[in-house]
Amino acid sequence: MKKMKLVLCLLLVLILAVTTSGCTLESEGPLVTETPASQNIHQQTTVGTFSPENSSIKVSWPQEENPVPPYREEEMAKIVEEAKQEIIRLFPNVEKNTLDNFSWGSQFYGGYRAPAIVFSDVLESSDSDQRILNIKYDPERSTICTYVPNVTNFYLDDEIVISAEEAKERALEFYKNAMGDDYEIHKDNLIVLRDDGEVLNSVFLNMEVYTTYKGVVYNYDHARIVYDMRFDRVRDYLNYQRDPEILSRITTLSPTPDISLDEAKEILEERLKENRSGSKVNIEYCQRYGYYEFPYLQWHDQPYFMDIEGGSVTSPLNLIWELPFTTEDGKMYYGIIDAHTGDIIDVREQS
Helix, strand or coil: CHHHHHHHHHHHHHHHHHHHCCCCCCCCCCCCCCCHHHHHHHHHHCCCCCCHHHCCCCEECCCCCCCCCCCCHHHHHHHHHHHHHHHHHHCCCECHHHHHCEEEEEEECCCCEEEEEEEEEEEEECCCCEEEEEEEEECCCCEEEEEEECCCCCCCCCCCCCCHHHHHHHHHHHHHHHHCHHHHHHHHHEEEEEECCCHHHHCEEEEEEEEEECCEEEEEEEEEEEEECCCCEEEEEEECCCCHHHHHHHCCCCCCCCCCHHHHHHHHHHHHHHHCCCCCCCEEECCCCCECCCCCEEEECCHHHCCEECCEECCCCEEEEEEEEEECCCCEEEEEEECCCCCEEEEEECC
């Protein structure tokens, strides 16, 4: 009898084990990982272009706000004179005697700073008006990097004297002239993208020249020329383009994405759905704010997302898909997807 009871108990345990092996108890934790879509799609689409061995670098990226100029005193006097000559060459209406108010400061090139000569309260006179300007000159690159008026007065019904197309041509010619030989050397790695959608475009034309590398545009590296169509002249010039040689040293990953544009959109939409507790979010993809057309595939050189430690960049720039989109409530957002790994780097609202 005892043996019979033991056999029955063993049979009962075996039956319970078999019947429960196909069931899963509900978990109190999250049902999905943080980025399940990116992980799954990456596993299906990786083609081997991403090279982990390129993921560690060390490139000097100075952060000091007021760097000490690396010049002897006699050299500095010569450099200042060269800067004044370049300013007069590009802007002949500047009154040279007002260029004596200068100091040494820095130019911010999207994450790193370079020594610059800062000319303050410079007077520019013409037949139409006078204005006060601030100008910066980068002695290492022998170029003007900032030219901005203190104040600009205008009315939307001001009369313009040239068309937008003429202003675009003249803005580009100014940029070529300002860059000098560097333009001819690097012109194949430059792309002109003009601003759009700003009310100021009724009197000003905003042109932006972006840098590319291996056929992919940088998210940030650019120069901006604002052309005043009322007075047929450059109003602002801001050049944030870094030294191309330095940029190439931090752009070492493959320019060929492992994640396609459609897959990147699928990853983003899955994340948005998760954030709404599984409810589908109706979105419409669009262009980057203020542009007719901006490439979706980019090098992610926004300083905030770069790995900068101890004055050096320690990781190469990510290759990304930038996905601007609008929601049903009219708000605009950007989804940033790593084009090699499928990771979601950022989703942020247009500010």
